[in-house]
Amino acid sequence: MDDAVRLESLTKTYGSGDNAVSALRDVELSFPRGGFTAIMGPSGSGKSTLLQCAAGLDRPTSGRVFIDGQDISALNETQLTELRRASTGFIFQSFNLLPSLTAEQNVGLPMRLAGHKPPRGAVREALAQVGLEHKAGSRPSQLSGGQQQRVAIARALVTRPAVLFADEPTGALDLTTGRELLSTLRELAGPGEGDGQVTTTIVMVTHDPNVAAYADRVLFLADGGLVGELQRPTAEAVAARMTYLAVSS
Numbered sequence: 001m002d003d004a005v006r007l008e009s010l011t012k013t014y015g016s017g018d019n020a021v022s023a024l025r026d027v028e029l030s031f032p033r034g035g036f037t038a039i040m041g042p043s044g045s046g047k048s049t050l051l052q053c054a055a056g057l058d059r060p061t062s063g064r065v066f067i068d069g070q071d072i073s074a075l076n077e078t079q080l081t082e083l084r085r086a087s088t089g090f091i092f093q094s095f096n097l098l099p100s101l102t103a104e105q106n107v108g109l110p111m112r113l114a115g116h117k118p119p120r121g122a123v124r125e126a127l128a129q130v131g132l133e134h135k136a137g138s139r140p141s142q143l144s145g146g147q148q149q150r151v152a153i154a155r156a157l158v159t160r161p162a163v164l165f166a167d168e169p170t171g172a173l174d175l176t177t178g179r180e181l182l183s184t185l186r187e188l189a190g191p192g193e194g195d196g197q198v199t200t201t202i203v204m205v206t207h208d209p210n211v212a213a214y215a216d217r218v219l220f221l222a223d224g225g226l227v228g229e230l231q232r233p234t235a236e237a238v239a240a241r242m243t244y245l246a247v248s249s
């Protein structure tokens with residue numbers, strides 16, 4: 001099993017009867033280890049739902065999700081929480097750091113909440129991965145927006161997850177800071193698939209073609225279904241595909 005995450009016939013329907021909304025229809029997809037994938041599509045196309053189901057934060061209506069080789073439909077809530085904690089990381093547009101804690105304490109918090117003492121070495125290493133070793137003792141108010149998002153990434157990386165999910169991670173950052181952050185994500189994902197290095201698998205939802213261009217591949221969703229894919233995308237190619245989807249939907 002070489003995929004960090006695999007989705008088989010993933011279907012998600014919200015509500016029922018006349019009010020039923022098909023958010024995902026029979027999506028078949030895999031995220032290979034070490035790859036950096038961006039997910040794009042018009043508003044309401046199912047991007048967030050896909051990310052939530054792939055991360056085990058939401059249960060599909062039918063179909064299966066494998067995280068790190070494990071079929072999560074076979075797990076009860078406690079087991080699923082444990083798998084999520086060990087094998088996935090999640091970063092959001094808002095950084096969600098606790099203001100009273102230092103960067104180091106914020107990074108170690110999920111482990112602490114899980115009842116484990118965070119190994120100091122692992123916390124320091126995660127901060128070093130995002131270039132913030134020297135800010136371990138700073139509180140969020142003493143850090144820039146980009147640095148705060150880096151702390152959030154370090155917090156997501158501290159358990160060495162099989163996959164890092166990101167929902168609009170640069171949405172709250174200015175252009176330059178956003179680019180720096182994307183370069184960091186790019187470095188974490190490594191130079192590309194199959195290069196033999198141990199790297200992080202990243203799955204990112206974005207609306208911005210310039211952001212998607214940092215990925216190895218871009219997947220396009222429309223109306224709950226997978227409608228296209230671009231390998232080694234450029235911002236121009238992604239924008240052209242999005243324009244086509246907007247016109248044809």
Ligand SMILES: Nc1ncnc2c1ncn2[C@@H]1O[C@H](COP(=O)(O)OP(=O)(O)OP(=O)(O)O)[C@@H](O)[C@H]1O
Pocket residue numbers: 014015021022023041042043044045046047048049050
């Ligand atoms: N909790 C919910 N209850 C009912 N319908 C929902 C729920 N969450 C999402 N939907 C519907 O499912 C569809 C897909 O929503 P989703 O949020 O996954 O799209 P998206 O591509 O992430 O959109 P956006 O780009 O606007 O964030 C939409 O039609 C949405 O209205």
